[in-house]
Amino acid sequence: MESQITIRPMGKTELTAMVPGSKSYTHRMLICAALADGLSQVKNGLVSEDTLLTMNALNKMGVSVRKERGSFWVNGTGGSLGRYEDPIHLGNSGTTLRLMCAVAAMGVGTYTLTGTERMQQRPILDLAQALEQLGVPVETNNGCPPIKIQGTAIKGGKVSINCGVSSQYLSALLLIAPYTQDGMEITVTEGPVSKPYIDMTVSVMKAMGVEIKRDGHTWFSVPGQSQYQAGEYMVEADASGASYFWGAAAITGATIRVAGTHSASCQGDSRFAYILKSMGCRLDETDEGLAVAGRDLKGITVDMGNMPDVAPTLAVVAAFAKGETRIENVGHLKAKESDRITAVITELKKMGVQASCTDDSMTIIGGKPKGAVIDTYDDHRIAMSFAVAGLLAPGVIINNPSCVDKSFPNFWEEWEKLY
Ligand SMILES: O=C(O)C1=C[C@@H](OP(=O)(O)O)[C@@H](O)[C@H](O)C1
Numbered sequence: 001m002e003s004q005i006t007i008r009p010m011g012k013t014e015l016t017a018m019v020p021g022s023k024s025y026t027h028r029m030l031i032c033a034a035l036a037d038g039l040s041q042v043k044n045g046l047v048s049e050d051t052l053l054t055m056n057a058l059n060k061m062g063v064s065v066r067k068e069r070g071s072f073w074v075n076g077t078g079g080s081l082g083r084y085e086d087p088i089h090l091g092n093s094g095t096t097l098r099l100m101c102a103v104a105a106m107g108v109g110t111y112t113l114t115g116t117e118r119m120q121q122r123p124i125l126d127l128a129q130a131l132e133q134l135g136v137p138v139e140t141n142n143g144c145p146p147i148k149i150q151g152t153a154i155k156g157g158k159v160s161i162n163c164g165v166s167s168q169y170l171s172a173l174l175l176i177a178p179y180t181q182d183g184m185e186i187t188v189t190e191g192p193v194s195k196p197y198i199d200m201t202v203s204v205m206k207a208m209g210v211e212i213k214r215d216g217h218t219w220f221s222v223p224g225q226s227q228y229q230a231g232e233y234m235v236e237a238d239a240s241g242a243s244y245f246w247g248a249a250a251i252t253g254a255t256i257r258v259a260g261t262h263s264a265s266c267q268g269d270s271r272f273a274y275i276l277k278s279m280g281c282r283l284d285e286t287d288e289g290l291a292v293a294g295r296d297l298k299g300i301t302v303d304m305g306n307m308p309d310v311a312p313t314l315a316v317v318a319a320f321a322k323g324e325t326r327i328e329n330v331g332h333l334k335a336k337e338s339d340r341i342t343a344v345i346t347e348l349k350k351m352g353v354q355a356s357c358t359d360d361s362m363t364i365i366g367g368k369p370k371g372a373v374i375d376t377y378d379d380h381r382i383a384m385s386f387a388v389a390g391l392l393a394p395g396v397i398i399n400n401p402s403c404v405d406k407s408f409p410n411f412w413e414e415w416e417k418l419y
């Protein structure tokens with residue numbers, strides 16, 4: 001792929017866009033299927049850089065996972081894993097790295113999980129400390145990967161965890177809890193941020209046969225000595241990927257339906273359509289999917305703590321709305337693929353947008369953004385969000401467009417349909 005892509009003006013007034021399967025569901029279903037006993041088929045799973053990293057890590061830990069005829073096929077080993085002594089490279093996939101730390105803790109021997117330079121700056125300490133409470137020997141590099149984990153027969157019991165930076169730590173513990181001797185009683189001491197991802201974890205566990213008791217998002221009790229059931233599982237459309245098409249509709253006035261999306265989804269990012277509604281858009285939901293129809297947009301104040309991945313999409317849409325938009329409670333954006341608060345504000349300013357930030361918020365004054373060369377910081381969501389801006393502001397050029405491979409490898413082909 002070229003090293004830059006120039007975004008062309010919006011051509012269509014109405015269309016249905018296709019997005020791949022949800023990244024978050026795919027990671028979870030591959031892991032649960034790997035821990036189940038027997039063969040599972042994961043249908044419509046996302047095939048992208050990050051989900052392939054999860055597949056490869058599971059293969060290295062002794063579970064056969066392959067992709068064939070549009071599905072992932074997972075030969076679950078009922079929770080027994082093999083040794084793997086070389087470092088396991090997990091790119092910049094935070095979900096893979098955090099969830100696989102817990103899986104490694106169930107294994108045999110010592111595993112080293114690491115990733116890109118940026119992944120080595122993304123925190124893991126709170127998860128490491130929770131695993132230590134469970135008797136798992138763990139070593140980090142100043143609270144970040146590389147992380148060394150010694151596989152242990154985990155007895156389980158009470159554990160507390162700080163999820164003020166990431167919900168992935170809690171998802172990680174929940175996913176392995178059924179395989180402990182006594183189960184786990186987990187108390188969340190801070191947060192969790194990104195709550196819907198916890199609900200998704202609980203719902204995948206339930207779909208695969210493990211019921212959890214809980215008190216909101218701060219206390220969870222998972223039975224031990226239980227197991228996921230192998231079977232046929234279906235991944236729904238990715239709501240985070242849908243946000244770029246809904247955002248495109250919002251700023252251009254077009255009507256865009258995203259196939260397979262629905263408002264009852266466990267994916268918090270499906271609520272993004274409702275945020276656009278509160279800015280003035282119309283929504284229409286049919287069996288085919290959720291559609292956004294763009295109208296005059298007005299700025300809003302909104303807490304995006306539960307939808308971090310679509311905060312950049314919202315910031316770009318806000319640049320075209322009337323008045324001020326305040327995006328609050330998004331401190332955890334600083335620990336993503338890039339520091340997304342700084343990246344979004346820097347790039348919006350290049351487009352002449354009045355934008356500012358604090359450590360956990362962004363403020364954008366809508367207007368008439370102009371074209372610019374956008375740096376993407378190797379962050380798929382920065383590339384895809386600013387593609388939205390280019391539909392209306394002539395001359396937006398996206399650097400390093402192939403970074404979308406992380407979550408949406410055919411994004412640019414799908415985007416062509418808008419012209
Ligand atoms: O559990 C998951 O699948 C995810 C949780 C979120 O991370 P945090 O909980 O770290 O905010 C989100 O940003 C990430 O893309 C996927």
Ligand SMILES: C=C(OP(=O)(O)O)C(=O)O
Pocket residue numbers: 050092093094095096309336337381407
């Ligand atoms: C933050 C993201 O992913 P991860 O944490 O898995 O790297 C993302 O997809 O926006």
